[in-house]
Amino acid sequence: MKVMKFGGSSVKDAEKIQHVIDIARRAASSEPVVLVFSAMKGITDMLIDAATSAEKGDPAYRRLVEEIRSRQKEAIAALFSRKESESTAKEIDTLLDELSDILHGVELVRECSARTLDMVMSFGERINCRLIAEYLSVSGTPAQFVDARSMIVTDSSHGSAKVDFEATYPLIRQTLSGMEGIPVVTGFIARTEKGVTTTLGRNGSDYTASLIGAALDADRVEIWTDVDGVLSADPRLVQSAFVLPEISIEDAMELSYFGAEVIHPYTMIPAVDRNIAIYIKNTLNPAAPGTRIAAEAQGGSAPITGIASIENVSLINIEGGGMLGHPGVASRVFSALADASVNIIMISQASSEHSICMVCREKEASRAVAALKTELADELRYRMIQNIELVKELEIIAVVGENMRGTPGISGRLFSALGQAGINVLAIAQGSSERNISFVIHRDDRASALNVVHKAFLEDAE
Ligand code: ADP
Ligand code: ASP
Ligand code: MG
DSSP states (O other), rough: EEEEEEEEEGSSSHHHHEEEEEEEHHTTTTTTTEEOOOOOOTTHHHHHHHHHHHHOTTTHHHHHHHHHHHHHHHHEEEEEEEOHHHHHHHHHHHHHHHHHHHHHHHHHHTOOHHHHHHHHHHHHHHHHHHHHHHHHTTOOOOEEOGGGGOEEEEOOOSOOOBBHHHHHHHHHHHHHOOOSSSSEEEEEEEETOOOOEEEEOTHHHHHHHHHHHHTTTTTTTEEEESSSSSSSTTTTTOTTBBBBBOOOOHHHHHHHTTOOTTTTGGGGGHHHHHHHOOEEEEESSSSSSSEETTTTTOOOSSSEEEEEEEEEEEEEEEEEEEGTTTTTTHHHHHHHHHHTTTEEEEEEEOTTTTEEEEEEEEEHHHHHHHHHEEEEEEEETTTSEEEEEEEEEEEEEEOOOGGGOOOOOOOHHHHHHHHTTTTTOEEEEEESSSEEEEEEGGGGGGHHHHHHHHIIITTOOO
């Protein structure tokens, strides 16, 4: 059997839904399938905007809910006959009324916690999957709506909850094995042990699909999207990016962690557990072979696999001669940042121990600096640390690939290509696995840096 996941870009409207249902039906005629869907494209963003408006007391959230309602109505009108549409429209109306009530509550208390936001975001997947399951059934393919909250159990870190595999796998098996009709499962959403709604992080439906694949010991997990597979770089920024026919699990994780949103980084975790291959496929070009992500994948002959980037990051530089030979500063720095819920994406410390430099998302930067100033107040007072500097409007670029291991000269080639293009590098980190070199540049240099590196390693090498 296989699990097929269709992302928001593939289910934007009725026409796209019809198209992916054709793909799913064709697959289901030769083997059992489980389908996982995201919300329609843009709906999760609209739900977040609605919650943010309601929290500020701005009535714009009502307009957003009505916009979502009219998009759903349009899809229902296009997919169902008038008689068939009644019960689906009613069900979806009831869900949207519930959403309105929750948002009204947020408006009244002027507060939207991460827990409430997860509940608000859950409506996107819940509405879409109801509509799709109903559409499959009325058009002749028996299907069942499955709310993933009945089977995916997580901790309570709202916004990006951690899955409890031991609790989840048996529940998935119990719920889906022997189900009559094709299961249509909501991606992205889950629940805590106590039944509180959580989400798996943006783009989390990919992860839902691989959890189901692993629990059911599927032959393959297919992530259907709007590009031909994992490309050597983001095709929106690098025109000459090309499809990678096969990549290793580690390379896929590194690329997605560093911004290749075509696949959620955690998607690979359950697949490694059970040795299940993941395929990235294009709904707009189903005949294309796509990308295969598997443990034993053969990389290409180029020295690197691909390039990815994370925008809107800031660099924090802690400088001071007093850190020299004093153990424990780094550990205090990282504990203080963890306590302030700041996620550090990249770290670099020169061997002189004169400075530690860290990169985090821009929206967490001021919080990070405040936490560090409090933690290191004494060191700052006694000038053991001279300065905590914050540089904004930056970008991380990561060059990823198994082939870099043990290949000398990669860094030289990388930084001389950037130097020749006049791109200033603010910080560099290379993991000891030698699978990733990350560096920080000013955000205005993003497109040119990606293209320069792509050309140096992936075009000239071909
Ligand atoms: P979906 O809605 O199907 O989940 P996403 O928008 O989350 O789709 O991911 C697909 C998009 O990821 C592509 O349209 C592409 O613009 C972007 N992308 C970024 N980096 C890469 C990459 N290295 N390879 C392929 N796509 C990438
Ligand atoms: N709908 C969610 C998002 O936009 C999850 C997903 O698309 O995978 O992030
Ligand atoms: Mg996605």
